[in-house]
Each structure stands twice: as C-alpha cells, then as structure tokens.
Amino acid sequence: xxxxxxxxxxxxxxxxxxxxxxxxxxxxxxxxxxxxxxxxxxxxxxxxxxxxxxxxxxxxxxxxxxxxxxxxxxxxxxxxxxxxxxxxxxxxxxxxxxxxxxxxxxxxxxxxxxxxxxxxxxxxxxxxxxxxxxxxxxxxxxxxxxxxxxxxxxxxx
Amino acid sequence: xxxxxxxxxxxxxxxxxxxxxxxxxxxxxxxxxxxxxxxxxxxxxxxxxxxxxxxxxxxxxxxxxxxxxxxxxxxxxxxxxxxxxxxxxxxxxxxxxxxxxxxxxxxxxxxxxxxxxxxxxxxxxxxxxxxxxxxxxxxxxxxxxxxxxxxxxxxxxxxxxxxxxxxxxxxxxxxxxxxxxxxxxxxxxxxxxxxxxxxxxxxxxxxxxxxxxxxxxxxxxxxxxxxxxxxxxxxxxxxxxxxxxxxxxxxxxxxxxxxxxxxxxxxxxxxxxxxxxxxxxxxxxxxxxxxxxxxxxxxxxxxxxxxxxxxxxxxxxxxxxxxxxxxxxxxxxxxxxxxxxxxxxxxxxxxxxxxxxxxxxxxxxxxxxxxxxxxxxxxxxxxxxxxxxxxxxxxxxxxxxxxxxx
Numbered sequence: 001x002x003x004x005x006x007x008x009x010x011x012x013x014x015x016x017x018x019x020x021x022x023x024x025x026x027x028x029x030x031x032x033x034x035x036x037x038x039x040x041x042x043x044x045x046x047x048x049x050x051x052x053x054x055x056x057x058x059x060x061x062x063x064x065x066x067x068x069x070x071x072x073x074x075x076x077x078x079x080x081x082x083x084x085x086x087x088x089x090x091x092x093x094x095x096x097x098x099x100x101x102x103x104x105x106x107x108x109x110x111x112x113x114x115x116x117x118x119x120x121x122x123x124x125x126x127x128x129x130x131x132x133x134x135x136x137x138x139x140x141x142x143x144x145x146x147x148x149x150x151x152x153x154x155x156x157x
Numbered sequence: 158x159x160x161x162x163x164x165x166x167x168x169x170x171x172x173x174x175x176x177x178x179x180x181x182x183x184x185x186x187x188x189x190x191x192x193x194x195x196x197x198x199x200x201x202x203x204x205x206x207x208x209x210x211x212x213x214x215x216x217x218x219x220x221x222x223x224x225x226x227x228x229x230x231x232x233x234x235x236x237x238x239x240x241x242x243x244x245x246x247x248x249x250x251x252x253x254x255x256x257x258x259x260x261x262x263x264x265x266x267x268x269x270x271x272x273x274x275x276x277x278x279x280x281x282x283x284x285x286x287x288x289x290x291x292x293x294x295x296x297x298x299x300x301x302x303x304x305x306x307x308x309x310x311x312x313x314x315x316x317x318x319x320x321x322x323x324x325x326x327x328x329x330x331x332x333x334x335x336x337x338x339x340x341x342x343x344x345x346x347x348x349x350x351x352x353x354x355x356x357x358x359x360x361x362x363x364x365x366x367x368x369x370x371x372x373x374x375x376x377x378x379x380x381x382x383x384x385x386x387x388x389x390x391x392x393x394x395x396x397x398x399x400x401x402x403x404x405x406x407x408x409x410x411x412x413x414x415x416x417x418x419x420x421x422x423x424x425x426x427x428x429x430x431x432x433x434x435x436x437x438x439x440x441x442x443x444x445x446x447x448x449x450x451x452x453x454x455x456x457x458x459x460x461x462x463x464x465x466x467x468x469x470x471x472x473x474x475x476x477x478x479x480x481x482x483x484x485x486x487x488x489x490x491x492x493x494x495x496x497x498x499x500x501x502x503x504x505x506x507x508x509x510x511x512x513x514x515x516x517x518x519x520x521x522x523x524x525x526x527x528x529x530x531x532x533x534x535x536x537x538x539x540x541x542x543x544x545x546x547x548x549x550x551x552x553x554x555x556x557x558x559x560x561x562x563x
Contacts, residue, residue, distance in 0.1 A: 089216075089346040089347050089348075090216050090346055091214050091216035091217075093212075093213065093214045093215060094214050094303075094304065097213065097214070098300065098302055098303070099300045100300065100302065104302070108302065111421075115417075116347055117349050117352070138300055139300075140298065141296065141297075141298035141300075142298060143541045144540070144541050144542060144554065145296065147459070147525065150459060150460045150559045151458075151459075151460045152460045152462055152561065153458075153460055153461065153462065155457055155461035155462060155463050155469075
C-alpha cells in the first residue's frame with residue numbers, strides 16, 4: 001500500500017527534473033541563437049549595432065490619390081515634365097504657391113533662364129506651362145477677401 | 158543615432174542609392190559626416206520652431222508665423238519667420254570668421270576677425286522690427302510671384318552687435334560713397350558657386366544710422382544658424398532682405414549696389430502707381446526703402462467666441478518703418494467707426510510698439526475686429542489692398558480677426 005504513493009512521488013520528481021532540463025535547453029539554445037544573430041551581445045565594449053532604418057527607397061514617382069507623393073504635384077498631363085525640370089533646384093511648393101497665366105509663366109521661365117541657370121526646355125516648355133495653367137489656375141481674390149477657414153473656439157478668460 | 162551608425166557602416170554605393178544621385182567627391186566625405194540629403198528634414202526640430210509655424214517652401218526654407226504666435230513683446234526664435242533665398246550655409250567656424258570692408262569708396266580695404274569686431278568697437282543692443290518686403294503678398298490680385306506670405310513674415314527681436322558706422326569709419330569712407338552692399342556665404346539654389354543667392358544693401362544714410370548693426374547676438378544668445386550666425390547685418394524698418402545673413406564682406410559702393418535682388422522686380426515697386434496686372438518697365442521700378450505703417454492683432458487668436466456683456470481684451474504690435482506709430486485704432490463695424498486705443502512708445506527707435514484695448518460689443522453676432530495704425534506723418538493703413546505691384550510687396554492693409562458674441 002505504501003509503495004504506490006512513493007512511486008507516484010518518484011514519477012513526479014523525474015517529471016520535474018525532465019521539465020527543468022527541457023527549460024534549460026530552451027534558455028541556453030535560445031541564448032545561443034541570439035548570440036549568433038547578435039555576436040557582440042555579451043561584449044560590453046562592443047559598439048551598438050545599428051538597425052538600418054533608412055526610409056525605404058520607395059518608388060520616387062509614387063502617385064497616391066492623384067498626388068505625386070514626392071513633390072505634392074497633381075497627377076495630370078505634363079506632371080513628369082514639371083517634376084524633372086522644375087524641382088531640381090527649388091521646391092515644388094514655390095511652383096504650386098504661384099498662380100499665373102501662360103504669358104507670366106513663360107516670362108518666369110525666361111527669368112529663370114537668364115538669372116537662375118535654368119536650361120532650355122525645348123518642346124517641354126509648352127507641356128509644362130499647360131500643366132501649370134490647367135492645374136494651378138489664378139484665382140480671383142478681389143481687393144480684400146472674406147475671412148475663411150476660421151477655427152472657432154470658446155475664449156474663456 | 159541609427160542613421161549615423163548606418164552612415165558609418167554603409168558603403169558609398171548604398172548612400173548613393175538612397176540619395177538617388179552620385180555623391181561626387183564621396184571618397185572625401187569625413188567619417189561620420191551625414192550628407193545634407195540624409196539629414197533630418199524636420200524644419201521644426203532643425204530650426205527650433207513652434208509647431209504652428211507654417212512652411213511655405215522647403216528648398217529654400219521659407220517659414221512664417223501666424224498672428225497669434227507673435228504675441229510676445231520681443232519675438233523668441235521659435236516664432237520668428239525664416240526667409241531664405243539660397244541654401245543655409247554649412248560648417249561655419251566663428252573662430253575663423255572674418256568680415257572684409259571693400260568697394261570703390263573704401264579708403265583702405267580692411268579685414269576684421271569676429272573677435273576684433275567685438276573687442277575693438279562699442280557694443281549696442283536694440284529691438285528692431287524686421288518685416289519681409291513680401292509679407293502679405295498672398296492677398297494681391299492678380300497674384301504676385303513669390304512665396305505667398307500671409308501676415309507672419311515679421312518679428313521684433315533684440316539684436317546685439319557693433320554699429321556698422323563705426324566699422325565703416327574705421328576702414329574709411331570716401332566722400333563719393335553712395336551705398337553699401339553685403340556679401341555672404343549662403344549658396345545659390347542652382348549650386349553655381351559664381352552666383353550669389355542675394356546681395357542687397359542700403360544707401361549710406363541708412364548704413365550710418367545708430368541702429369544699423371553688425372549683430373552677433375539675438376535675444377542675448379548667439380544668432381541661430383538659420384537667422385545668420387555668426388554675423389548678420391541688421392537694418393530695422395527696411396525690408397528684412399537688407400539685413401543680410403552670414404555676412405562676410407561689405408562693399409562701400411560709389412553707386413547704387415547692383416548685387417543679386419537689387420535689380421529688376423526684386424524688392425522694387427513701380428515708381429508711379431499702376432493698375433493691377435499692368436506691365437512695368439525695369440527703369441520705372443524703384444527700390445523699396447522704409448517699410449510702411451502696419452499693425453497686427455496678436456491676441457486673441459482669430460475665431461474667439463465670447464459671451465455677451467463681456468469685454469474682449471485685444472492686444473498686438475504696430476510699427477512704421479523708419480517712423481514711429483503715433484495713433485492706434487480699432488473698429489468692430491468694418492471701418493464705419495473707429496475707436497482710439499493705447500499704444501506704447503517704442504523701446505528704442507525702429508522697435509515695434511505694443512497696443513491694447515478692451516472691446517465691447519453691442520449685441521450678439523459675428524464681428525470682425527480691425528486694427529489700424531497711423532504713423533508720425535499722419536499716414537494710416539488702408540483697409541483694402543494698397544497699390545498692386547508685380548512682386549506683391551508692401552501690403553500693409555489692416556489686419557482683422559473674427560469674433561462671435563453669443
């Protein structure tokens with residue numbers, strides 16, 4: 001009668017030991033794999049190993065929701081001519097901020113060629129100017145505009 | 158941190174792939190140096206700017222404030238607009254920095270180190286209002302070319318330096334001197350080393366004023382890099398482009414300075430008024446000198462909703478170029494009636510002046526509070542846009558904020 005409880009307790013001990021051995025294997029093995037991946041992990045003098053986190057070179061000319069992501073320009077005929085000729089020296093922001101007609105854009109191009117080292121645009125000039133006047137036309141503002149986009153808030157003090 | 162480590166370990170080939178162009182002279186890159194193209198492009202961190210500042214342009218950097226950000230009496234760096242014509246210079250060494258005075262009308266060309274300037278000449282501190290000539294350009298119709306500044310291209314910081322006059326006189330000014338022109342180390346956008354992004358100046362009379370400084374401190378500290386470290390010419394009351402940044406040479410000219418952005422339509426307006434959109438010949442354009450009278454409501458921010466029977470406290474600043482602001486008024490009925498309010502004397506000549514008022518509204522509804530300053534010669538701000546000009550300069554129309562009374 002007394003043999004059965006002692007057998008059971010022996011089984012439990014063996015079981016616990018086996019579990020311990022298994023757990024150690026997991027820890028040591030895991031540690032070794034970690035060391036293989038990070039060889040300097042235990043060397044306090046080793047320099048921090050950088051994770052390369054450079055923005056992925058995604059498609060330079062990715063278009064999302066009709067916008068050329070890199071420049072913010074609207075996708076339309078002539079987009080790449082504008083990107084390639086008009087954003088090498090300056091930001092596209094100065095292009096889209098300005099609203100001009102064909103004549104004034106042509107005059108601006110001449111000014112850039114005379115003073116800013118802009119190259120001859122050849123047949124692209126017409127494509128570029130058409131793109132600009134079509135997609136970024138001048139807006140009538142009159143002598144003083146109505147205040148818009150007011151962000152209303154309660155003033156408590 | 159991660160980026161720097163990457164650069165250290167990466168090959169030039171992979172750098173080239175990231176930038177999308179070959180790094181010419183790549184083999185000569187200093188170890189650990191991060192090419193500009195890879196540097197953190199967050200302008201708010203890079204220039205320590207307030208998150209509500211508005212980026213108009215990122216190549217070159219042009220950033221403006223909003224009216225409510227300019228509430229401080231002395232504008233801190235975080236809220237100062239940035240106007241650049243070229244690339245911000247890199248690798249500036251103040252210890253080896255020199256300033257050369259040359260030109261047709263200098264008695265003897267002379268070069269000073271920064272420490273010589275600081276020790277040899279008396280130092281002065283002034284609060285100086287600097288406003289971009291094109292502040293307010295966005296309102297012109299037909300639209301005017303350039304960065305579309307709204308109201309935030311103005312600031313009044315405290316500048317410390319030596320008088321330009323003392324330095325020019327030390328080198329010697331010939332009697333035929335007409336103008337000074339500055340030269341600086343910023344780089345042209347095209348990368349052409351022979352081109353200067355901007356090289357402007359002012360007539361001798363302005364150059365010789367007490368308040369015209371060669372400044373090396375702004376608000377008591379080294380001038381931030383983007384605002385001209387280590388040496389900036391500061392000429393309050395004139396288009397801020399006269400206040401050249403990163404200055405290393407000043408020429409005393411025997412004629413009107415003809416550097417970049419002194420000619421054509423740059424910082425020039427029709428000598429005689431023209432109809433909106435009219436073409437103006439080069440010879441009919443005149444260089445802008447003093448800026449016109451102007452004011453800004455900096456508190457409260459536009460869009461305030463208040464309860465009826467409660468007075469609204471407003472405040473702001475007013476400035477008048479070379480002149481002083483003599484009178485400040487506000488209107489809540491679109492200019493039908495104006496109420497005069499308190500305006501302080503300037504801290505010194507060419508500093509902006511502070512105004513304040515308590516505004517009461519007769520009934521509930523939508524209001525606009527308009528502010529109007531008048532200068533010491535009796536000239537006031539217009540409520541409508543002033544004279545159109547090809548580049549949209551000098552818009553000093555009244556500032557206004559929207560208010561709802563409930």
